[in-house]
Amino acid sequence: MKFLVKINRWYFSLLFITIVLVSIISYFTLRNLIIRDAKEKLTEKEFQIKEQLDSEALIPSFYPFVEVKKVENKQPEPGVFNIVYLNNKLENNEAEPYLEYTSFYAKEGVVYSIKLRQSVLENEDLLLTIILALISILILVFILIYLLNKLITKRIWQHFETNLAEIKDYSFDKPEILHTRETGIEEFDNLNKVLGQLTTRLRDDYLNTKEFAENASHEMQTPLSVMVMNLENILQEQLPETITKKVYVTYQSALKLQKLSKNLLLLTRIENNQYTNLKQVDISKVILEKIENFEPLINLHKIEIKTDLNSSFTVLMDPLIADVLVNNLLSNAINHNTENGTIHISCNRERLLLENTTDQEKLQVEELFKRFKKGKSSVGSNGLGLAIVQSIAKLAGLKITMEQDGKMVKVLLQK
Structure with a gap:
């Protein structure tokens, strides 16, 4: 009210x-x-x-x-x-x-x-x-007093509404700081002053955190790549079995850490809106291309894929993150599927629906979009796949929902 x-x-x-x-x-x-x-x-x-x-x-x-x-x-x-x-x-x-x-x-x-x-x-x-x-x-x-009071209060609150609109539109990504207008009313001006100081501190903290996350993820890539490469070379040598097992465990952990670092960097860039090469991307075509790439993994798990992609589901977005979006959706549907399971993908101009079988009785679907939340334990999973999907969907203006119907999990993307 x-x-x-x-x-x-x-x-x-x-x-x-x-x-x-x-x-x-x-x-x-x-x-x-x-x-x-x-x-x-x-x-x-x-x-x-x-x-x-x-x-x-x-x-x-x-x-x-x-x-x-x-x-x-x-x-x-x-x-x-x-x-x-x-x-x-x-x-x-x-x-x-x-x-x-x-x-x-x-x-x-x-x-x-x-x-x-x-x-x-x-x-x-x-x-x-x-x-x-x-x-x-x-x-x-x-009535006369009410009309006069309404006229006066409307004039007084006009500056407050203007400043409120400025605050609503303000983003920490903008280079300029928050500017509010003087109202001539002491209480409103004090509120504007406190809000200005608060947003300045929050903006500085946000930019510092953003810079740290980008730098940390970026700087970790080189030493991790060196670590993975050296561990691969060591694994090719003739070593005692006990040492080989320990090196292999270390190698798997390094791969997981490398993937986690890349995903965190990707997530940070998506949330900072750094992918600005916007084009009309046909998601249905990207899906068909990705299905071919995942074919060996699909055959390994004996999964049957059914597609109904007669209509084009086009979205204005950067092609790079469109590729990541489809890749993560398919990867999630394959990795969390059952042996001899199915994946059904359909779309029209307004929505994209991906359904896959699951061996889990009840998923906490509202939790899966949170970072580092996983439906089940997986060596190759770091719990960021669906969080990245949600961030990309939000950036592209899409609504994403997930629900479980018995042994079927449905992910719906709609404009």
């Missing part, structure tokens, strides 16, 4: 609560004021009625608002207020609420019952009109 979206959610939640509370408080406050004003008017009217009774013989009456009657056996009492419901003959004889003020007044030994009423419905209508007007004004004010 975006920061501004979260703020707006809080804003509208508080707006709703504020409007509800203000409406309730305003309603009861205005209602009390209107009722108090109505009571004052009724008491003033009572005083006028008493003056009329003192000066006139006629008894004033105007139902339902003024009702004066003579009563017997009643003593004068102070007035009381009540809410009563009376039928309104003009409105389909429906009962309407009235604020009623009742008092008893004595004149020359005669006691009069004075009932003065004022319609509550009219006051309620007036009250609701005022409340609705108040709510409308509040909503308009809040």
Whole structure:
């Protein structure tokens, strides 16, 4: 969830609560004021009625608002207020609420019952009109504040979004350091400063590690080649069997170390995007060429290869790493196959599918793309083959997945 979206959610939640509370408080406050004003008017009217009774013989009456009657056996009492419901003959004889003020007044030994009423419905209508007007004004004010706030925050966050885009696009492979714009906001500028210092340190560490890996892998090739060559020469000599076995074990380890060094150097160059001779490579043709190269190994393991390569699976990539991609896929399918097993390769314009049999019950396929992870122990394997395949696929913009279906392992490359 975006920061501004979260703020707006809080804003509208508080707006709703504020409007509800203000409406309730305003309603009861205005209602009390209107009722108090109505009571004052009724008491003033009572005083006028008493003056009329003192000066006139006629008894004033105007139902339902003024009702004066003579009563017997009643003593004068102070007035009381009540809410009563009376039928309104003009409105389909429906009962309407009235604020009623009742008092008893004595004149020359005669006691009069004075009932003065004022319609509550009219006051309620007036009250609701005022409340609705108040709510409308509040909503308009809040909308105006929201729009102004949105405009201001959008302008403030514009520099932050620009700097965020710069950070997203930044790569340690770029020669220049990360540059962010000044925002004029202390918190954002401090964040940019810390990020700049952090990325500079990380970039220096990355470049040093990259240079070390390249130099180490490259410099190891010459002494390893010399070691392998000398061990090969020693193995051709007539030596005691015990010494020959030890030399052979050393020779195999040297070969493995030489292959590991080459693969690490290759992986480093791929991840550093150093293969830039991009061309449209037909992977299906590369597969057919590689099958011929692997034919002796395929025959040795008695593996049957089936191909369905009628469509071309072309990818924009360097031909050198295309060769490595296919080589590693086929090598993995052969080396981790079963005796008298099968390999089935099919493709179309959008995907390449390679299926091979396996003797392993359950492979941790999600682990096999990690470096130095192997499905099973193999003398010629260093656990980098599929890691290299994944790096090449990522560089070429391909999605690679692997799954096991019983005794079949499926590797899918798709655009």
